[in-house]
Amino acid sequence: MTEKVSVVVATHKRPELLRAAVRSILAQDYRGEVECVVVFDRCEPDHQLREELVPLGPDRSLVVIGNDRTPGLAGARNAGVAASSGSLLAFCDDDDSWWPDKLAKQVGLLRAENRDLVVCGIEINYGDRTHLRVPRPADLTVDELARRRVMEAHPSTVLVTRQAFTLIGEVDEKLPGSYAEDYDWMLRAVSYASVGVVPEPLVEVLWHRGSYFAERWQMIIDALDYCVAKHPALRNSSRGLSRIYGQKAFAYAALGRRSDARRWAWRSLRLHPAERRSYLAILVSARLISAATVLHLAHNAGRGI
Incomplete structure (x- = not known):
């Protein structure tokens, strides 16, 4: 019997993008049931x-609810899981969309290889630029995730059994602003789950100004500190810690806190002299380039800070 897949979409005031996301979910060519649970966070x-x-058709359903958990993305995802009924769970951001064969290929691999969790590649679209990112199975270990985060393992690509999700645990609602909630969850997931990869892009990820965390830099700093305190793997990875210190340095530079930016940049570079975020933070703190310009150039190249 083909299993029912519940897809959780957390949303906040993106009506047109949301509709495109939901249409792509309901239009999957997967032969089993697909339940799409849309969770409205901090809005009616x-x-x-x-x-x-x-x-x-009768094997497609749409559920609309409000977030009755902690306000923010983490609480909304958990509310959607609680309201869903499928034996398999998936997630899709409200500004992303799926290719028609995503679920069929992922469920097929999950069962063929007896996996708990399956991800796939992504196609990033930013302005007129397109970038393909496909994770390798070797990328999905605690050590590799700690070292470089592995942005290719995007939350909109996740398909997980409900049993494994229960074992891994809910999305952490204590994370400040829900920033990096997907990273925190994936760090935990690879410790408990057998992970498979469909080696092709099956999700379109849209990057746009509405998806930036700019102007929320202090929240980003707080969330990074929370993650480091929570995960020993981050504290034990010189490359990973250098990356996070570089992110903090950049956030401080964007806030105009020049001395803090330089202090964290030097701490980052002592751990790993090639950490590019630290050099960018120094440039921003010296007012040689703006944080907004750096973000734009990074996104143009299909990268984040």
């Missing part, structure tokens, strides 16, 4: 969504 649920997006 749009129940008209169910009337506009008519399910494509």
Whole structure:
């Protein structure tokens, strides 16, 4: 029997992008049931969504709820999981969309290889630029995730059994601003789950100014500190810790806290002299380039800070 997949979409005031995401989920060519649970976070649920997006047959359903958990992405994801009923769980950001064969290929691999969790590649679209990112199975270890985060293992690519999700644990609602909630969850997931990879892009990830965390730099600093305190693997990885210190340095530079930016940049470079974020933080703190310009150039190259 083909298993039911519940897809959780957390959303906040992105009506057109949300509709595109939901359409791509309901239009999957997967032969089993697909339940899409849309969780409206910090805004009123749009129940008209169910009337506009008519399910494509009896094996497609759409549930619309509000976030009754901690406000933010982490709480909204957990609320969606709690309201869902499928034996398999998936997630999709409200500004992403799936290719029609995503679920069929992922469920097929999950069962063929007896995996707990399956991810796939992504196609990043930023302006007129397109970048393909596909993770390797070797990338999905605690050590490798600590070293470089592995952005290719994007939350919109995750398919996990409900049993494994319960073992891994919910998305951490204590993370400041829910920043890096996907990273924290994946660090825990690879410790408990058998992870498979469909080696091709099956998700379109849209990067745009509405998805930036700019102007929330202090929250990012607090979340990075939280992650380091929580995960020994981060504290034990010189490359990973250098990367995080570089991110903190850049955030301080964006806030205009020049001495803090330089202090954390030097701490980062002592651990790993090639950490580029630290050099960028020094340039921003010296007012030789703006943080916004650096973000734009990084996104143009399909990279983040």
